[in-house]
């Protein structure tokens with residue numbers, strides 16, 4: 001119940017989206033992503049039928065990567 | 075930057091961890107059933123250097139849902155004309171009752187109550203739209219990640235015959251309570267990635283700030299969890315604590331402001347009971363008075379049986395409360411596997427998919443061992 005799943009948007013109708021992950025499709029509410037609604041092809045994190053955030057590529061895993069890069073690696 | 079596939083990335087983090095001078099004993103608590111599930115299923119306890127203990131803490135909203143709320147749901151479900159929709163995990167949660175009374179929503183259903191498991195608030199709304207002649211009570215237990223979608227669905231407008239029986243809790247006050255009550259027992263915290271996605275990483279600043287403990291918000295892949303473990307170890311070794319974020323894909327400063335607004339518009343923050351633990355200040359949500367039409371407690375005048383208000387009631391012999399607080403490991407409960415299994419659960423921690431007892435059982439832990447993944451199987 002409490003597990004969030006990243007899903008890919010395959011179509012959008014207003015504030016609802018059809019999303020897919022691992023071959024399973026679901027209707028997902030985009031209500032909590034207003035006003036910057038995502039687009040078809042974007043990934044969203046879905047929790048109890050609701051997108052709670054868009055998923056974006058992240059630069060670094062931990063602050064230590066930056067810290068070490070600045071100090072010349074470790 | 076493109077990342078290596080998760081397995082290679084995870085191996086890289088594990089390698090980095092192994093090269094650190096890991097202390098003899100380093101206890102890292104997680105407070106999310108999703109984390110506990112991910113790290114148990116990946117077998118992380120078996121591959122990390124000895125000395126690192128991964129401790130499941132209060133990460134299961136179903137496990138701490140107060141007994142009186144389970145009773146209220148059972149009682150409402152048995153009223154004529156009422157349909158009770160509940161997140162599926164709640165159906166089998168046992169409560170202590172007098173002989174002959176249903177002990178759970180599943181038993182109430184067997185006794186003829188119209189109880190429907192749902193996976194989302196939208197499903198509860200859909201039931202109310204179809205069952206126009208019935209009063210539909212949506213029993214929702216959950217942390218911020220579940221509560222925000224529930225609030226959002228109410229804000230979008232619901233039929234007049236839908237009511238909410240809310241048992242929602244906030245995560246960080248329980249962690250604060252726990253750290254206050256046994257500072258020293260835990261060396262670092264892996265903070266919950268999805269709660270932080272909604273509420274923002276800032277909520278966890280008190281852990282390094284007030285308690286001086288290394289903290290990392292992690293996601294749910296082995297790579298993200300291992301990066302979090304690496305980060306808290308480095309923080310401890312370098313004597314510099316902060317809130318690191320190994321789940322930047324979705325955890326951004328301030329969280330999700332629209333989701334937080336949904337919570338604020340409909341709910342007030344109140345003191346709340348946690349099953350087996352007791353009252354924790356400002357740890358729960360309650361429907362605001364201007365939305366009281368929706369509140370099943372007010373509309374149906376759910377009388378709290380005062381004998382039931384004794385916080386902390388657990389089935390006899392069940393050690394869930396100490397499991398939830400991370401004071402004992404699931405397999406240290408005398409009933410674990412001896413009377414209590416997912417087939418015949420005695421306590422809530424063996425019922426819920428997010429309960430530590432159930433996760434450890436699913437992960438293959440059978441007897442007293444601290445190493446999930448198939449050690450000492452006796453079944």
Ligand code: SF4
Nearest residue numbers: 393394407414421431
């Ligand atoms: S093993 Fe069963 S009885 Fe023991 S703490 Fe876990 S849920 Fe409760």
